[in-house]
Amino acid sequence: MRTLRNLKIGHSANVVKIHGEGVLKQRIMDMGITPGAVIFVRKAAPLGDPIEVTVRGYELSLRKRDAEIIEIGEEDL
Amino acid sequence: MKKIALIGNQNSGKTTTFNALTGSNQYVGNWPGVTVEKKEGRIKGHNDVILTDLPGIYSLSTYTIEERVSRSYLFDEKPDGIINLVDGSNLERNLFLTTQLLELGIPMVIAFNFNDIVERRGEKIDFEKLSRELHCNIVPISALKKTGINEVVDEILSAIDKHNAPEPIHPFSGSVEHALAHIEEAVLHNLARNKQRWYSVKLFERDEDVRQVLNLDEKTIAHIDEDIVACEKEVGDDSRSIITTERFNFISALLDRVYVKKLKVQLTPSDKIDRVVTNKWAALPIFALIIFLLYYISITTVGTLLTDWVNDTLFGEWIIPGAAGALESVGCASWLQGLLVDGIISGVGAVLGFVPQMMVLFLLLSILEECGYMSRIAFILDRVFRHFGLSGKSFIPMLIGTGCGVPGIMAARPIENESDRRMTVMTTTFMPCSAKLPIIALIAGSFFGGSAWVASSAYFIGIASVIISGIMLKKTKPFQSTPSPFVLELPNYHVPTCFAVLKTTWDRTFSFIKRATTLIMLSTIIVWFLSSFGWLNGSFTMLESEEQNVSILAYIGRAIAWIFSPLGWGEWRAAVASFTGLLAKENLVSTLGVLYGFGEVAEDGAEMWGALANAMPPVAGFSFLVFNLLCAPCFAAMGAIKREMNSPKWTAFAIAYQCVYAWVISLIIYQIGRLFIYGQFGFWTVIAFLFIAAIIFQLVRPNKYLRSLNKA
Numbered sequence A: 001m002r003t004l005r006n007l008k009i010g011h012s013a014n015v016v017k018i019h020g021e022g023v024l025k026q027r028i029m030d031m032g033i034t035p036g037a038v039i040f041v042r043k044a045a046p047l048g049d050p051i052e053v054t055v056r057g058y059e060l061s062l063r064k065r066d067a068e069i070i071e072i073g074e075e076d077l
Numbered sequence B: 001m002k003k004i005a006l007i008g009n010q011n012s013g014k015t016t017t018f019n020a021l022t023g024s025n026q027y028v029g030n031w032p033g034v035t036v037e038k039k040e041g042r043i044k045g046h047n048d049v050i051l052t053d054l055p056g057i058y059s060l061s062t063y064t065i066e067e068r069v070s071r072s073y074l075f076d077e078k079p080d081g082i083i084n085l086v087d088g089s090n091l092e093r094n095l096f097l098t099t100q101l102l103e104l105g106i107p108m109v110i111a112f113n114f115n116d117i118v119e120r121r122g123e124k125i126d127f128e129k130l131s132r133e134l135h136c137n138i139v140p141i142s143a144l145k146k147t148g149i150n151e152v153v154d155e156i157l158s159a160i161d162k163h164n165a166p167e168p169i170h171p172f173s174g175s176v177e178h179a180l181a182h183i184e185e186a187v188l189h190n191l192a193r194n195k196q197r198w199y200s201v202k203l204f205e206r207d208e209d210v211r212q213v214l215n216l217d218e219k220t221i222a223h224i225d226e227d228i229v230a231c232e233k234e235v236g237d238d239s240r241s242i243i244t245t246e247r248f249n250f251i252s253a254l255l256d257r258v259y260v261k262k263l264k265v266q267l268t269p270s271d272k273i274d275r276v277v278t279n280k281w282a283a284l285p286i287f288a289l290i291i292f293l294l295y296y297i298s299i300t301t302v303g304t305l306l307t308d309w310v311n312d313t314l315f316g317e318w319i320i321p322g323a324a325g326a327l328e329s330v331g332c333a334s335w336l337q338g339l340l341v342d343g344i345i346s347g348v349g350a351v352l353g354f355v356p357q358m359m360v361l362f363l364l365l366s367i368l369e370e371c372g373y374m375s376r377i378a379f380i381l382d383r384v385f386r387h388f389g390l391s392g393k394s395f396i397p398m399l400i401g402t403g404c405g406v407p408g409i410m411a412a413r414p415i416e417n418e419s420d421r422r423m424t425v426m427t428t429t430f431m432p433c434s435a436k437l438p439i440i441a442l443i444a445g446s447f448f449g450g451s452a453w454v455a456s457s458a459y460f461i462g463i464a465s466v467i468i469s470g471i472m473l474k475k476t477k478p479f480q481s482t483p484s485p486f487v488l489e490l491p492n493y494h495v496p497t498c499f500a501v502l503k504t505t506w507d508r509t510f511s512f513i514k515r516a517t518t519l520i521m522l523s524t525i526i527v528w529f530l531s532s533f534g535w536l537n538g539s540f541t542m543l544e545s546e547e548q549n550v551s552i553l554a555y556i557g558r559a560i561a562w563i564f565s566p567l568g569w570g571e572w573r574a575a576v577a578s579f580t581g582l583l584a585k586e587n588l589v590s591t592l593g594v595l596y597g598f599g600e601v602a603e604d605g606a607e608m609w610g611a612l613a614n615a616m617p618p619v620a621g622f623s624f625l626v627f628n629l630l631c632a633p634c635f636a637a638m639g640a641i642k643r644e645m646n647s648p649k650w651t652a653f654a655i656a657y658q659c660v661y662a663w664v665i666s667l668i669i670y671q672i673g674r675l676f677i678y679g680q681f682g683f684w685t686v687i688a689f690l691f692i693a694a695i696i697f698q699l700v701r702p703n704k705y706l707r708s709l710n711k712a
Helices: A022-030 B014-022 B065-077 B088-104 B115-120 B127-134 B149-161 B174-187 B193-204 B208-214 B218-235 B239-258 B269-277 B283-300 B302-329 B334-352 B355-371 B373-386 B392-401 B405-410 B418-430 B434-447 B453-473 B498-517 B519-532 B545-550 B552-567 B572-581 B587-595 B606-615 B618-630 B635-645 B648-678 B683-700
Strands: A012-018 A038-044 A051-055 A058-062 A070-076 B002-008 B039-043 B046-053 B081-087 B108-113 B137-140 B533-536 B539-542
Touching: A012 A022, A022 B239, A058 B088, B002 B014, B002 B065, B002 B088, B002 B149, B014 B039, B014 B046, B014 B081, B014 B149, B046 B149, B081 B088, B081 B149, B088 B108, B088 B115, B088 B127, B088 B193, B088 B239, B108 B127, B108 B149, B127 B137, B127 B239, B137 B149, B174 B193, B174 B218, B174 B239, B193 B208, B193 B218, B193 B239, B218 B239, B269 B283, B269 B373, B283 B302, B283 B355, B283 B373, B302 B334, B302 B355, B334 B519, B355 B373, B355 B392, B355 B434, B355 B498, B373 B392, B392 B405, B392 B418, B405 B418, B405 B498, B405 B635, B418 B453, B418 B635, B418 B648, B434 B453, B434 B587, B434 B606, B434 B618, B453 B618, B453 B648, B453 B683, B519 B533, B519 B552, B519 B587, B533 B545, B533 B552, B545 B552, B552 B572, B552 B618, B552 B648, B572 B587, B572 B618, B587 B606, B606 B618, B618 B648, B635 B648, B648 B683
Parallel strands: B002 B046, B002 B081, B081 B108, B108 B137
Antiparallel strands: A012 A038, A012 A070, A038 A051, A051 A058, B039 B046, B533 B539
């Protein structure tokens, strides 16, 4: 499974599915990361984690561990 | 009397809008979630309308405290109308909450903030069409420039008068709408049509609260569950996620019709600043420089200058001699004069001496908060803090905690994860707050020739204690909570408004002054009484200062001193001073001053350096310092811990942990120090080594509660 964690900085992809359950899953979806959304990795924090992504026209920081539950499809260029 | 709720996402400019609507300007910050308190005000020009500022939320679920607060307000207090504030520059995510609010069946108007930013980007929104599709009126406003504010008020008041609640929209796909219709038919047909939506969607999501409110029996639940399960099978996700996904799909399709977007994305000024400030190489040096400047200005230079003036000139030359002279001239009884001048005025004065220093620190901190840099700190440092069971957001409480623990502990609120938040609340006061600085100065002056390493080591021990406690505690059962994601928004940088910065600074300073003039004054009176009265030659009497070794306080001190003898300072005066430190840390110095018979002493207790150095060896002095830095904070901070923990059990646990930890660390420092410096070995040395072994064991052992979050 390809997850957001594997997506390189400067690349974007479609969200396919959010795995996991409960608060973790719902909070991430409430922020607009839902199947079909395009997600773009802007940068990583100086120590490599968290990452900053653009989704639905705004910027959000996520930890890589949480990014692992976000399954993505083929990369768009 | 009408009630209106102001509701919107975090960082949508809610506090500024609230101030514009009510006229009372309040705290405006950039840290997401700063408005957690419930704020109310009367709408300007409409004295019969009360506006309630609800906490900033992203959704009407019940996963966070803020969401629960908002939801229970909307259902229990039943506001007459809703003003939904929407950040126009972040429309897609903001409308997610809007689509949920529209289902409540409450008259509503959308206040569209930051349209100027949208226009500056060269983008355009067809408000008329958007309003038609959402079945709700939209008013573009600028909270900052106060435009559109009156129109919002007029719109919502007229909607309330006409009982004009939005007609439900139908944003969901065929199969979901079908299931919803079934639910409405089966259990909700008694409700008004525009109220059914909220309940049917929530029942579809299997919301426990709504099931209880509607008092559904098992059979009905099972019946509607058939539709839900069928729908879940068809779509291939759980019902809650289906609803969320389809709402967002509806919004993005809607925006394609009404929103003319610019294709080429330009770098905003914020992006350009972030390129430097959160740069891989530059971020940490810039961060270190900013923290250094913060301390250099507030503690070392400007703040000290002001504090010295207050202590030496204002109190030292004017108020205290003035009051003494005035009391003398009216022939005041000597005990009353003692209480007023030696007790209250110099006690409270010593505390108020910090006010300038704290004000400068709070001023600089609120500028950092306002301009948006605080969120970047959380972004930069999250990786580091996570290892200690904390989050990047824990840094802000700790930083503010170096000024005063009370606002520091309060700043832990935006941390989503309950365990992280509790851990932050528990460990924030390990950082030396400004009230602990005189204790540091006293010990440095008495034992170490005023060396600067004492102060540095105090900060080092504070930071190390946060880390050690974090690693040890995160492996214990109470700190295992359901995982919740770390989501952080980096708001755009902006020049802080002067008013907001001054307001925050003043609020925080004032709460300190209030404490100084109430709690601390009371404690000074008590300590003064306990130390000035006692039994001399068989009768209870007021004592001369050289007779204090028979005071009530001395007896209390002797009774508790044994606890501290393994730490090297089982001396009644030090024990008593630590005790009065609980009332306010800075009390410790003045108490020691009184107990050593120097009467009133300078902030750093310079008069008694010699006496203290004779009373105990330097390593005991250092252990005394460490104990007082780490043990339970002052009562005001304990009160803050109690408020934020919101549980007597957790409060007791936090304070007990702090005291025990302080005792253990001081014991280790004294016993090991004694072993290496004087070669003394004894029973307690063995205990110290056992403690060290236990701490190391807890630090390195694997976390048995650690589970893999992602089984998939």
